[in-house]
Amino acid sequence: MSAIDEALRANQAYAKEFDSANVYMPPRRKLIVITCMDSRLMPDQMLGFGIGDAHVIRNAGGLATDDALRSLIISHHLLGAAEVMIINHTDCGMLTFTDETLRQQLQASTGATPQSPACFLTFGDLEANVRRQVAKVRSHPWIPQSVRVRGFIYDVRKGELNEVSARAQEACA
Amino acid sequence: MSAIDEALRANQAYAKEFDSANVYMPPRRKLIVITCMDSRLMPDQMLGFGIGDAHVIRNAGGLATDDALRSLIISHHLLGAAEVMIINHTDCGMLTFTDETLRQQLQASTGATPQSPACFLTFGDLEANVRRQVAKVRSHPWIPQSVRVRGFIYDVRKGELNEVSARAQEACA
Numbered sequence: 001m002s003a004i005d006e007a008l009r010a011n012q013a014y015a016k017e018f019d020s021a022n023v024y025m026p027p028r029r030k031l032i033v034i035t036c037m038d039s040r041l042m043p044d045q046m047l048g049f050g051i052g053d054a055h056v057i058r059n060a061g062g063l064a065t066d067d068a069l070r071s072l073i074i075s076h077h078l079l080g081a082a083e084v085m086i087i088n089h090t091d092c093g094m095l096t097f098t099d100e101t102l103r104q105q106l107q108a109s110t111g112a113t114p115q116s117p118a119c120f121l122t123f124g125d126l127e128a129n130v131r132r133q134v135a136k137v138r139s140h141p142w143i144p145q146s147v148r149v150r151g152f153i154y155d156v157r158k159g160e161l162n163e164v165s166a167r168a169q170e171a172c173a
Numbered sequence: 174m175s176a177i178d179e180a181l182r183a184n185q186a187y188a189k190e191f192d193s194a195n196v197y198m199p200p201r202r203k204l205i206v207i208t209c210m211d212s213r214l215m216p217d218q219m220l221g222f223g224i225g226d227a228h229v230i231r232n233a234g235g236l237a238t239d240d241a242l243r244s245l246i247i248s249h250h251l252l253g254a255a256e257v258m259i260i261n262h263t264d265c266g267m268l269t270f271t272d273e274t275l276r277q278q279l280q281a282s283t284g285a286t287p288q289s290p291a292c293f294l295t296f297g298d299l300e301a302n303v304r305r306q307v308a309k310v311r312s313h314p315w316i317p318q319s320v321r322v323r324g325f326i327y328d329v330r331k332g333e334l335n336e337v338s339a340r341a342q343e344a345c346a
Contacts, residue, residue, distance in 0.1 A: 003204035003227070003256045004323055010221020011334045018332025020213070025266055027212040031176035037228040037244050039200040040193070042217050048183020054176070055210040058231040060244035067240035070290035071210050071233035077279065078266060083176045093198055093251060106250065112314030117243035141285030150177055159191025161184045 023052035026079045031055070032072055034133070035087040036062035036094075040156045043087075055081055061094040062087055063121055064133040073142050082147055086133045087161065089154040094122050126153055130164040196225035199252045204228070205245055207306070208260040209235035209267075213329045220258075228254055234267040235260055236294055237306040246315050255320055259306045260334065262327040267295050299326055303337040 001009075031054040033043055043049065043056050055075045057068050064072075064086065075081040099120045107113055123129040130151035137149045151164040174182075204227040206216055216222065216229050228248045230241050237245075237259065248254040272293045280286055296302040303324035310322045324337040 002321065003202040004258055004321065006202070007204065007206075007220040007222075007227075007258065008334060011219055011332075014219050014221070015331055015333035020332070021330045023213050023329075025211070025213070025264060029176040029179070031180065032210075033180075037205075037230050037248065038198070039222075039225050039227050039229075040196050040198070042222075042224055044215050044217060046184055046187050047180040048187070049180075049212075049215075051215055052212050054180075054212050056212075056231050057210050057233075058229050059240050060230075060247045065240045065243075066289040066291075067232050067238045070238075070293055073279070073290065074233045074266065074275070074293060075210065077275065078270060085177055085180065091198060093247065097251060102247070102250065106246070106315050110314055110317075114314050116239040117246065118239075120243055120247060141283055141287050142279050144283075148175065148177065156196075157194045158188055159184075159193070160188035161181060 020051045027052070027054045027075070027081055029053045030080055030082045031085070032057065032075050032081045032083070033085045033087060034062055034064060034068050034072070036060065036089055036092060038089060038092065041089060041154060046154070046159060055079070061092065061121060061123065061129070062089070062133070064136040065121070069137070069140055072137065076143065076147060084137055084147060084149040086130060086137070086149065086151045087154050088126055088130050089156055090126070091156050092126065095124065095126065098122055127164050193224045200225070200227045200248070200254055202226045203253055203255045204258065205230065205248050205254045205256070206258045206260060207235055207237060207241050207245070209233065209262055209265060211262060211265065214262060214327060219327070219332065228252070234265065234294055234296065234302070235262070235306070237309040238294065242310070242313055245310065249316065249320060257310055257320060257322040259303060259310070259322065259324045260327050261299055261303050262329055263299070264329050265299065268297065268299065271295055300337050307337070
């Protein structure tokens, strides 16, 4: 059975027991999480979310990319979210390669050089990367200073979050 | 208590019970989900994922944006994912406003006109939108034809997934 068909079978069971028809669009906790797509991260479970609680934005790395900012601005201005958690994690794949090597590999194997993605946004220092993402959100002119933004590193071996210190964040902002 | 502090308290309990230290980086089911940030969507629960099973990419709308494609290419080429589910959903916020009105509102209230985000990527037809995202993934030169891509609409009132038919997808691809 394909992985998609396996997921669809699980969804049939989920829908049978589904009892949250009266949950509405705005996130109840007014919270947005930006985190990595990594399969070891289960944001709802690791942060104690129930259905309807929080917006979750995920991409490779857990980055405040232009697309994440697009989502975040919609979340804040149209749906009332007012706190942002940015969560990177230990043993992230983005620490293990470089833009250059992946690009060369793809160009060599496909012969194609598409305009997008323009870069893969790898990084070498996890804490510095979190600080950069926090600073990027805080400095966006469409995100008011009233929105609280905090950065964290999730330890995939321990299941725990550790905050990247606010002082260091400010020093690099 | 702030929503972030509430999430951190929940994480302390999660970490105490955490027993998945030996789960590794590549997604076990070789599956990638692209879906919306909406708080009513709980991808792991609604698709039956355990820790380590699948990559999950989320943004406003559940779109195959340039950033989602960046993540997907990394997921496939470096971590072996080979099936893609694109999941939009009923009652999506992206159906309720237009790029133009939000942009005008933000410019008026902040006086700023940042270059990014260049657009908010709203849409008016859910099925057509899913087909466009599927086509976008299928046609990317760095995503081989061997990668299976299927599109779905999640019903937020019923908890169930419905596939957007492959035939219609092909007609619009």
